[in-house]
Amino acid sequence: MSETNAPSERTSQERRTGMKRGTAVNLGILLVVLALAVAPLAMGAGDGKEEPFTGADAQAETAIIENDPGYEPWFNPLYEPPSGEVESALFALQAALGAGVLGYYFGVVRTRRKLAATAAPDDD
Structure with a gap:
């Protein structure tokens, strides 16, 4: 190595x-x-x-x-939020969930690459 x-x-x-x-x-x-x-x-x-x-x-x-x-x-609209604050909170929740899914995906991909690089045989 x-x-x-x-x-x-x-x-x-x-x-x-x-x-x-x-x-x-x-x-x-x-x-x-x-x-x-x-x-x-x-x-x-x-x-x-x-x-x-x-x-x-x-x-x-x-x-x-x-x-x-x-x-x-x-x-x-199917659902009309009672106020602008509730609408903003729902939008923020949607953004947070999307960011969480993306973060999880990129974390899984990075971990898989690290594990694959660690498990790969050396080219020496």
């Missing part, structure tokens, strides 16, 4: 920065995500609107009402 990735051996970049390449990439991705989340707020997106960050459904409904005030929807 090759010992090139032994913990005691560090690359020159690791010695200079004190972090591994994967950690640096993850930190960079985190900074980009934070910048994307903060940029609309910093640029004043939504200033002057009653509800600045409404969803596409609400914006479409507003546009339809402005263009055709007599429009009657041909479909009613």
